[in-house]
Amino acid sequence: MVVLSRRALVSGAAAASLGAGIAEPVTDPISAHAAEWISEHNARGAMIARWQDLETILFDKCKAANLRCSGASRSRFPEAQAMRSLDRQIKRTGNRLDRKAGLISTKGAITPLGALAQIQLGLVIQGPYDWDDHAYALINRGVDYLREQYGA
Numbered sequence: 373m374v375v376l377s378r379r380a381l382v383s384g385a386a387a388a389s390l391g392a393g394i395a396e397p398v399t400d401p402i403s404a405h406a407a408e409w410i411s412e413h414n415a416r417g418a419m420i421a422r423w424q425d426l427e428t429i430l431f432d433k434c435k436a437a438n439l440r441c442s443g444a445s446r447s448r449f450p451e452a453q454a455m456r457s458l459d460r461q462i463k464r465t466g467n468r469l470d471r472k473a474g475l476i477s478t479k480g481a482i483t484p485l486g487a488l489a490q491i492q493l494g495l496v497i498q499g500p501y502d503w504d505d506h507a508y509a510l511i512n513r514g515v516d517y518l519r520e521q522y523g524a
Contacts, residue, residue: 400486406493416465426451
């Protein structure tokens with residue numbers, strides 16, 4: 373009787389799912405969903421950065437005109453109007469990302485790349501803050517290794 377270690381089973385399954393001995397590798401829809409989510413998350417981050425730039429411009433205008441900044445975001449300045457529009461887009465995108473992350477979290481990975489995509493998505497959602505001292509670094513190192521091994 374041959375007993376295989378968990379490591380041997382996992383690496384064998386991974387190799388099989390990545391196309392070892394077959395014409396095409398098994399694809400995992402979670403990988404595509406996670407990549408789409410991360411792309412939309414990054415676009416939202418760009419909107420937030422743009423909002424911050426507009427806020428700086430608006431406050432500089434108020435300071436130069438000797439106006440109070442407290443009501444600036446409700447003003448008719450073009451920057452304030454753009455900030456309000458961005459606020460709505462940022463909120464809608466955030467709500468959509470929450471829904472999508474919830475849906476992705478209910479699906480099971482069928483390949484090591486899908487599992488890696490779930491881990492990566494979890495890391496992006498969690499962000500680098502509020503982790504135990506070394507947990508974030510350890511998980512990222514593991515992800516980096518898997519990415520190298522499986523070509524993700």
